[in-house]
C-alpha cells in the first residue's frame with residue numbers, strides 16, 4: 246500500500262550548491278499495509294513533512310524505491326500521477342485552502358474533480374462540515390475563518406471524497422483538545438472503512454490517546470518503525 250525501500254531525499258538549496266546540501270531523509274524503509282494507520286512522530290526539522298511529501302508525490306527521492314497504492318512512484322507518468330493524487334487526501338500543515346472559494350466550495354473541490362453529481366456533493370459536504378462543527382460557516386471564505394476553523398476545513402476537504410490514502414501533517418496543530426479528539430474520531434472512522442492513514446504530529450497527548458503503530462524519525466533517519 247505504502248512502501249519505502251532505502252529512500253533518500255535531498256533538497257536543492259539555491260544558496261548551498263550540489264553536494265554541500267544535507268539530505269533531508271536518509272535510507273528510509275518501512276511498509277504500511279492497506280487499511281493501516283501510522284503515527285509519524287519526531288522533533289521539529291526531523292523530516293516528517295518531507296516524508297509525507299514523498300508519499301503524496303510532491304517530491305522525488307534522490308535514491309530508493311517508493312510504492313504508493315500499488316504503483317511504483319518512479320515509473321508513473323504525469324497523467325497517472327495526477328489520477329493517483331486524486332485517491333490521496335492531504336491535510337497540509339499550512340492548510341492551502343483556496344482563498345477565493347467559500348468553505349463549502351473548498352470542501353467540495355475533490356468531489357467536483359472526481360465528477361460526482363451535485364446532489365451527492367451537497368449531501369457529503371454538508372455532512373462533513375457538520376462533523377467538524379462548521380455547518381454555520383458554509384459561505385465564509387478562508388480569510389474570514391480562524392486558524393482552527395481553517396484547519397477543520399482542510400481536514401474536511403481531505404476526507405470528503407473518501408480517499409484510499411489519507412496523509413495529514415499536524416492536522417490538530419491549531420485545535421483545542423476537544424476538537425482534536427473529534428477530528429481523530431473522524432479520521433479513525435475513515436480508517437475503519439478501509440482508508441490507509443498517516444498522521445504526522447508533535448502532539449504526544451493525542452498519540453497516547455489513540456494508540457496505533459508509530460514511525461519515529463530523527464535527523465532524517467527512521468529510528469523506530471512499528
Ligand SMILES: Nc1ncnc2c1ncn2[C@@H]1O[C@H](COP(=O)(O)OP(=O)(O)OP(=O)(O)O)[C@@H](O)[C@H]1O
Pocket residue numbers: 256257258269287288289290291292293294295296
Ligand atoms: N523545500 C525545502 N528546501 C530545502 N530544505 C528543506 C525544504 N523543506 C524542508 N527542508 C529541510 O529538510 C529538513 C526536514 O524538514 P521537514 O519540514 O521535513 O521537518 P519536519 O519534521 O516536518 O519539521 P516540523 O515538525 O517543524 O514541521 C529540515 O532540515 C528542513 O530545513
